[in-house]
Amino acid sequence: MSILDNAKAAAQGAAQAVMKKAVELAPDAWVPGGKPDPLIRSKHGLIGAPISRIDGPLKVQGRAKFAAEFPLDGMVYAAVAFSTVPKGRIATLDTGAAEAAAGVVLVMTHRNAPRMNNMPLFMTAEKAAGGDNLPILQDDRIHWNGQPIAVVLAESQEQADHAKSLIGVTYAQEPAVTTLAGARAQGADIGMFQGQPLKTTVGDAEAALAAAPVAIDATYTTPRHNHNAIEPHAATIAWHGDELIVQDAAQAVSHMAWSLASVFGLDERQVRVTSPYVGGGFGAKTLWQHQVLGAAAARLAGRPVRIALSREGVFRIVGGRTLTEQRVAIGAEADGRFTSIIHTGTIVMTRHNAMPEPFILPTRGAYAADSFKLEVEAVYMDMLANTFMRAPGEAVGTFALECAVDELAARLGMDPIELRIRNEPAKDPIEGLPFSSRHIVEAWRAGAARFGWARRNPAPGAVRDGAWRVGMGCATATYPYYRMPGGAARMKLTKDGSVRVEVAAHEMGMGTATAQTQVAAERLGLSMAQVSFGYGDSIMPGVVLAGGSQQTASIGASVMAAHHALTVELLKLAGNDSPLAGLGADEVEGLDGGLAKRGEPDRHESYVSILARARRDALVVEAAAPPPLETQHWSMHSHGAMFCEARVNAMTGETRISRFLGSFDCGRILNPKTAASQFRGGIIMGLGLALMEETQFDERKGRVMNPSLAEYHIPVHMDVPEIDVIWTDIPDPHAPMGAHGIGEIGITGTGAAVANAVFNATGKRVRDLPLTLDKLM
Amino acid sequence: MTPFSYTRAGDAADAVRLGAFGGAKYLGGGTNLVDLLRETIERPSALVDVAGLPATIEEREDGSLLIGAATRNAALAEHRAVRSHYPVLARAILAGASAQIRNMATVGGNILQRTRCAYFYDDEGSRCNKRSPGQGCDALDGFNRIHAILGASADCVATHPSDMCVALAALDATVHLQGPAGTRRLKLTGLHRLPGTRPDLETALEPGELITAVELPALPAGARSTYRKVRDRASYAFALVSVAAVLEADSGTVREVRLALGGVAPKPWRARKAEDALRGGPATVQAFRAAAESELADAAPLRDNGFKVELAKRTITAVLGDLAGVAA
């Protein structure tokens, strides 16, 4: 075993010890992964009902207030100036003209910015949320092309923008590493992700590959991507004495409050971050330099500040997905059984972030094989810190892995679906744990039937419809089930029988508030109208990241814990005069506006009655979710089977997707309407990844050259066919509600399904994304 | 944005009077100019709004069409006479931008829209001879997928991005101008300049000259026309290569042909070499391909746009083949 493997084994041992202890301490109601959540059994209630989004009417009426829409008395507007060189020092900086311009209140540069700590880097502490850990306007140093060098505050946005354009700056440039070749020349490290090296070795995969009767060994490349949520990053920021209030566009309110407190040397309780609506997050709505700049400028000017980044601003200071260069090699027996899986390669990151795009993650659980060699190497550039972007790792990792599987199927002369099913693992191929719930074969079969896979001509380039070559392709989608520690919820039952649930969680357009209202109402035996779900405020309980598709499980486990606490309190209040007398919390359930003995609905007392008899106006409980032990007992993943029909113009190489189907196995679907939107949204983003998305990073200067939605292409309506989505709806007995998060899986596998369909259409194998027409002419 | 004054012109004379002051610019739909103002690439001291000037489409007795320069792109594409007599123009316009932009964009503004070269747009961070003469060109060795393969120079390789203008070039359109020195007419093909050593000088317009109308001569009876745009996504992307063609063929012989290319040159590129090779010759796929070869013989591809040479040849051949009714 290598040193790293030893370290890993030691870490695992430690984790298991912690787990054993935690199992002993876990609350009686729900040992994570032990007794299934009783809610899984309720079949005809609100769970699984196609309920429209409760925020829908507010949004179409323009009444949902986003971060840049909070007017504050005396508020000023910010504009940010960005560096145009990748590395060096500011030589001269002339802010005179900007300061003299109409309406200008403040020009803040490194000369007058208040002293601040660097942002705590995401994933380096429980509540760290910073995209980078560089000094922010603390010195004259430049670390990337696009770094903020000044902030202008003015009475109007137009005045701020104009004044910004009057700032004069020159640089003393220093040699920068902005090419991939240059970065490689400086050496590479094994990427560290969530405290673990991105390296897995089982057996001797290279030897097995060399000995395999059939093999594929190819290199796949994916370019940089930038975040382009419909709502560019924005915050409205005010100081009240030493208290900082930030109306933000956030997917991590508690993390951001803590991190901002650490930047400004405050106590966590002095910072409040709220975020009622977010126009898309995808991993980018965390803490970047603009909130810090806005807060610092607000403090200096003594005025509230609205800082709304331009689209270009988002490209300059909010990181995206980094590029990858991946080798995938698979060795197989003649019957298709995998003997070796190798997935290695290089990503680019910076010295000031901690995100080595973990593209090997999907390969750790996708297939059985005798041997594995998985490894991510990081090289470093002087550039904007890269970050998480929808299914980080899996989105691009499945492109390489699932193209390779398709290539191998062609070599074997096997149907690619049958090849995948043949290599279906009985247990986690790396960890050896049992799967909590894995019905991918059902998903494949159902998807294939519905898509008409049997009609596919396996011979590449064989089907033509006029000017267009037509092909079908498929790929596996996969994303882990995560539940991060820190979940907690508050429940307040009022004497009218209604309940307010509060969790510091997030609604970024996914339907969280709707689905969680459904779940809470079902648990409590109330109607949707009797339950309100509060979220998006750091003063609420819980440290709940809307990331890793873990919010559903995290909120679910938190609400379960709070509900248990509420039930215990209610039974105490009900006392001996209640039909519920003598029952324990595990013997009752929420039903018809009150509690009833399980299986005996007539042994019931309403919440109104319990509180009235106890002469209580309200009952408030708060509880923390148990630690996520289920992921220690079981290998937990979501799965999908992706099907694509592509048409490639024989003359021009233009690719148009004519049909797409995603067949998912993601546990129980809580709300088919919001779920379908999540699946489709992921797939659409995957079509962009496959066909057009690419940040033009000019290696000469480390500068992004297409910081605009006119030139940075994402799919327009005409690029998106009707997308069919189906699901197994089989609950995972070891997850709260039996459900998995579904926000990210849609983008996984999609790129490969497209590339495989294009291969089937044309006989051309393109291993370099995006699949632009020049590669197919 | 740099501060400017704003005035609505009542009529063309009024516009020209207001536009004669140095630093004034005409404003059409603003879909290009306002972006450039925001980026501080254009810094006019005065904007003269000409979007309220005549937007009529006059069908004249000789079969020609006179189009007011303030006509919106959407209205022009929708016009019955354009759709029936000049399908190449309707198709070219509808292939451009988005419905929202076409509703705002005017004919005059479309003709004078500026390049989409990323280095031209990057006022703060990149060198550009078009924006700042003599500064150098970062596109030459940079991202130049959307750049020119014909007619470019060592100082500038940017393309003119319009679709509409490619159709106008193929239709032999004439542009009506009014300026401080009076009125004059110019062929559309003579309006845009090639960059040479002065890429900042983009047109033959005199300072303060206003486009008042565009005139389309009648097409020969029996001529067919169409437009094909090849791009990176199904809609809302500029042309990598586009072809506007008017063809009159008679029993296998090319009587008349007019061919223009978009996305490949600093101006709407009238393919005269190809036309000369075709006129009077056979209307066959082989002849069309040979003509395309001759037009692109001088093509000078850059780092990222080599594919355009073959793409242009194929598209020319296919479009002419479609119009002639001969399949490849």
Ligand SMILES: Cc1cc2nc3c(=O)[nH]c(=O)nc-3n(C[C@H](O)[C@H](O)[C@H](O)COP(=O)(O)OP(=O)(O)OC[C@H]3O[C@@H](n4cnc5c(N)ncnc54)[C@H](O)[C@@H]3O)c2cc1C
């Ligand atoms: C995202 C995006 C995508 C686009 N995609 C395409 C595309 O695919 N294909 C395409 O062809 N175009 C495309 N366009 C460009 C669009 O067609 C032009 O912006 C539009 O035609 C310009 O017309 P306008 O009236 O808005 O011009 P303005 O922006 O008002 O003006 C443009 C220029 O013309 C000058 N001008 C305007 N009117 C006159 C006049 N009467 N006389 C003299 N000078 C005048 C102005 O001074 C200015 O210099 C796109 C634009 C955007 C923003």
